[in-house]
Amino acid sequence: MSGTIMITGCNRGIGLELTAQFAKDGWRVFACCRDLKKADELNALQAKYPLIEPIQLDVTDYEQMIALGKALKGEPIDILLNNAGYYGPKGTGFGKVDREEWRRVLESNTIAPYMMAETFCDNVAASDYKLIAMMSSKVGSIADNRSGGGYIYRSSKTALNQIVKSLSIDLHDRGITVMALHPGWVKTAMGGPGALISTAQSVAALKKLLTQAGQGKSGRFYNYDGSEIPW
Template identity: 35%
Template sequence: MASKVNSVFITGANRGIGLRLLKEILLKFRPKVVFATYRNPATSQELTALADANKNVYLIEMDVVDYEKHAEVAKTVESVTGGAGLNLLLNNAGILLSAPLKRVSIQELRSNMEVNLFAPILLTQTLLPQLEKASLNAGSSPCGIGRAAIVNFSSELGSIGGNDTGGIYPYRCSKAALNSATKGMSVDLKRSKILSIALHPGWVQTDMGGPRATLTVDQSVEGIMNVLEHLNESQNGKFIAWDGKELPW
């Protein structure tokens, strides 16, 4: 990582992978500011304590599907960063709804699409001027998270090529579509030197992954930090796993 990461925005930072990743980012990148979103103060006490202990953590209460709030959030980012822009956007918040073809409902499909696809696209759209600013301000720095990057938290369950068990319609389809959006971003933002990747964090022992998952949160986040630190132009528009391996779309 050639240049310093001054600012980071992470959604769903109150538990699971998001919370652990926030802690590692504070420790390793020492950014000037991390915008960390949460929905419910009652289930965000660890995050609140972290923000009390780290003045560079800026808490934002936001449901990612509250699209009308996105513009207000972008204004906050602009004013807190003093026009320096945003280096790294981590679209981490997500939900997993699982249903087979015979039983899947419109509500399940819609909810999963809203949180895992519509919200990251629209939040990225609103924060884009801030990412562009950071990239412009980075001068001749190499592409990477020290310049400007979008990391969309995907899942291997969203891989069309890797799907040999079927089922899980709402979640699989939302992440497959997020992968498509990520590829689109990588093409659209290449000229602005903003990188976009879809990241699979592994099967992780969180509320979502459950206790049988193969990775601890620490293992996953250690891998993710390594991926972030080494992110470069050759990975733009790729689907990358926590261990750095490229996955099939």
């Protein structure tokens, strides 16, 4: 079965691969990225798969987001996948935290995904799949934190996980499933060349999770391989 998926952060890495794999399977893809003029790979992919609809969207520009919501009013969106994010500066151990960068990361990784859910929940509710998925990270798991540090990125994903849990409760009566996902340690610009898996491997597994999700998985946190991660 195919449908319509909206993905943010589609200009490279996991977002670009998600766009490719869903489009290849016959899905209509609203492929959002911050600057379409610089999204050469996405534009080339759209030429190959006409079901891809590139959309310029900076997820921290809420006026732009609201305008897009109005433009897509009444359009069912089966899966809303909030993939866009910002890692921030590395080496943010104790005593080395940049407060302004922390605010920027929280804006991108925590507030923006919530605003996407708020803006497009009616579209999701009108669909068949009724799924909102947030790209989180295992480093946001409090139970899994054994190394400390990483205050900026860790806290943004921990906060995102709490949003997932609350949304799963608040949107339950509308039949919407909300879940958090960890893509694995992926060979991207963020993950680096020493990462363990390719974008193709990560996305193939994530796509299976997304297309087989139901309300029994709502309000939970999953690794790309389907195993559950403790909050």
